[in-house]
Amino acid sequence: MDRRTFAVLCELLRGTGRLKIDGLVSVEEQVCMFLHILAHHVKNRTIHNRFQRSGETVSRYFNSVLCAVLQLHNILLISPDPVPENCTDEKWKWFKNCLGALDGTFIQVHVPEVDKPRFRSRKGEIATNVLGVCSRDMIFTFVLPGWEGSASDSRVLRDALSRPTGLKVPTGMDVGGISEVNEQERRGGRRVWTKEEEDALLSILDEIVANGGRADCGSFKSGTVKNIETRMACAIPNCGLKAVPHIESKLKFWKKQYGIVYDMLNTSGFGWNDVRKCIEVDSDEAWKSYVQHHKQAEGFRGKHFPLYERLANIFGKDRANGKAAQTPDQQATDFDEGDNSGNEFEIPESFSPMSMNQSQSDFYGNQAASQSSCRKRLRSKSTDPIASSMNRFSDMMKEAMEKTTEAFKEFGQILATNKANEYERIAHELQRIDIRRVDQVRVMKMFVQKPVIAGIFKASDSDEDKQQFIMEILAGEFDD
Template sequence: MSVDALGKLCELLKVQGGLSDECHVNIPEQVIIFLIILAHHKKNRTLQVRFYRSGETISKYFNKVLSSVLRVQSLLFAKPVPVPDDCIDPRWKWFKNCLGALDGTYIDVTVPEEDKSRYRTRKGKISTNVLGVCNRDMNFVYVLSGWEGSASDSRVLRDAISRHNNLKIPIGNYYLVDAGYTNCKGFLAPYRHTRYHVQEWAYGRNAPKNFREYFNKKHSSARNIIERCFGLLKKRWAILRSPCFYQIKTQNRIIIACCLLQNFIRLNMDSDPEEDMSLENEQVLIREEHGDNQDSDDEIIDSVEGSNEWTGEMDRHVWTDEETEVFVGFMEELVIEGRIADAGQFRPGSFEKLAAKMNERFPGSGFQITHCKNKVKRLKEKYQFAADMAACSGFGWDDVKQCVVVDNKEILAAYMKKQGVRLYTPGKPFPLYTRLEKIFCKERANGDAAVCGNDAEEEVQMNGSEEMDEEDTDIFNSNHDCSESLLQQPNSVASSSGKKQGKKPSSFKAAKDTKMMKELTDTLKYVFDQQGKRLDAFAQAMVNTREEKKAGDILSELGFTDDEVIFIALKFSTNPQLEKMFWSLGNSQKAGFIRAILHT
């Protein structure tokens, strides 16, 4: 970023974002601290040495600038402009009324241990699935961050369409998407099972041979804009290339802030210094006379529903109920073999086995790997839709009827209007639900942490930066331990607040110190309680050891052999109730009790 662009950014955050100078830290220093953390992924301790500031001061102003950036998201997100009829751009002139392209990308994050299964992708990484939408100028239009890595791209898109601050698509316009999304109103996907990627058209000898390949070539050349946009984003901001140790809520806001700052740089600098011009050269253009593209005349785009407009001629397999039942049984066998990972994702080679088993079970059916993949995808989508519906208020699961039930039609109509797609109808039997639940597991993506630019701005306006400061303290962000941070706390409070040592701390700082002391007291109490429990368990183990030794002596005194004593000891270890009954009897009764055990 140039010096001139940095000055404009500081002025924007001051006037529109509510950022202000502090007593000892001015706005440019605050912004530079923020940009260094994003661009170089520097740790809190490194910036303490570089700027001669405490860890709490670094954390405080990082969160303040982050909140200011989110407050100006409405100014930094680009406005989509449709491709005009007289467009001469060789990439976009074939797609009249197109607004741009969208796709999803994985960004590695750090989450608690209990949430890792939902964030684990099919490649085993802990990531969040980020939906990005850009225009023809490589500027972001909409970003939705926070969905777990196990969620599919189509599910994230459905959420972006149905949420309060949703992705808005004007009437008659559309975005270019890849084959992972549904081809429907507002979203134009390529032909499946046909050459598509840019590398496949890089040389003249691989010219298109039919209208499907020609369409895919033009589609790939234009849609590649979002791939370049993601590549530039991760190249510029190092914090997106490796997991950071902020809370997941802050990590999602950082992703949105990086997209906003990329838009700002591209709008306020003559040339983008990070843009790799070699990406431009990958687009090999061929001169054709014309291309046809029909515009959509549908009225409102408020859902993601399937369409046969481009996929009607695909090779499909019509599944029977018997084939589906057998297929689910084979999936259960793979689960028992351990060939399914977290969040219901099958390991490599699983679909080949499923196709081979189905062809062996139903000779002549011609099952292919793609048929099995599509069937698993449809079953998973139907199960997730039914599970989410059953978990909502007004819905429930009926074990007798094997279906989801709803209280009244008004609740169902409101729910379907919000979802925009109907993958399952309440009242219709779904006997495979419980079996699919064991396959795809309950630890699936739910999107609770998903946030777009407007959502983040509303949270910042509602909560302010003080709450964020309390969430992301230097104990969580920096590399030093808790004892060091507690020892440095008085000095850091004085330096960050810009007040003299003789004055009283503010009410917020006093409340924060009180809360920290209370948490420390509760932690120490918990540790002492756990130590007491361990001592009680140790004492009980010592008593049990003495009782076992006494039991052996008693059995020997009663005339039992060593083999019989060992046999009784094994019985006691496998059945504690027998041991309790043994000690409740008198010495004369114990002998008869032991003989009864030996004769059974």
């Protein structure tokens, strides 16, 4: 990035990016720290040594610049123009009406240990799959980050097209790929598997998974399909099943079906019927809305799918779900809601335990920026800067303690209300059970004195268990 581009970016962030300007760190220094971290992938400690700022200051301003950059998405992400019909450019005249190109790229990330299987890509890296769309002059028009590395590019693209604020393709245009006619012709020559062959393949796959033959990303290790071919020939002689294309295509077909059902079960309004072994939907509106953006799910509502549990064991339950993926519009909206939402238990921003680790100049600079001009004039007249600084610190701590006390009082009132509601629900449960009123009073008294016993009562599954538990209480089993 040259100096002119750097100055333009700083001016954009200063004018329309809502960058926090407090007089302590200049906009140019904030942006410089931000770009240095992104370009060189350095840690907080490196920026701390290079710019002589505390680690907390570096982290705070990095997040501030990041939020400001996201607010510029309407300016930085342009709307592409298609290649015109009368284009004479030797490079682009063959791509009439083309809007640009898109592709997914893996970016390595650090995630908790429990999430690593979902983020492990086919190359074995812990990464996130980021979809990028650019115009013909190499300017980004859309970005969708957040999908796990185990998700395929086609799945990320479908998600981008289905989002309200996602990738928009103009009417009359489409995303390149396999046409429906070619897909139907390709499926016309598929081999029909018998029930015996499918059961044998499932048994072999269960054994392979039990022996550790599946990778964390859900795919099988190299040579597994060839091994399945050999074992299928031994289990069913003269079946004629080959690794390619028979077994490989069957695995892809099952994995696709499992993925469709898995995604529906992880959507609000969808559930699994263990008796009928099928998908159930709360309402027709939820189903129509889902199918509108997921065409491959048509026909799965109420469809008998008894293989789901076995396929979940074979292909793994740690499937990518894309819950962390957000478009630039969604990220900007979330930051706006975070800035504008009122939290009645929030301690003022000026009071933070981390601020005690700041340098003396940082601390006093923050306080000076938050005071009125009258206070600044009084401060300039002070003959004892140490005494005035201690007074300001004392006032700040007093105000923070008062607000903290009020917050704890309100929090205690909420806890008391929740406790009263809990005992009210227990009283209703006791009324449904056929016991005398005097016994109900004795039991409630025991619950108030011993909350552990009340917890055991609530954990009981059936009314019979609850009634038996109450009889034991009345018999004195829990008396000290």
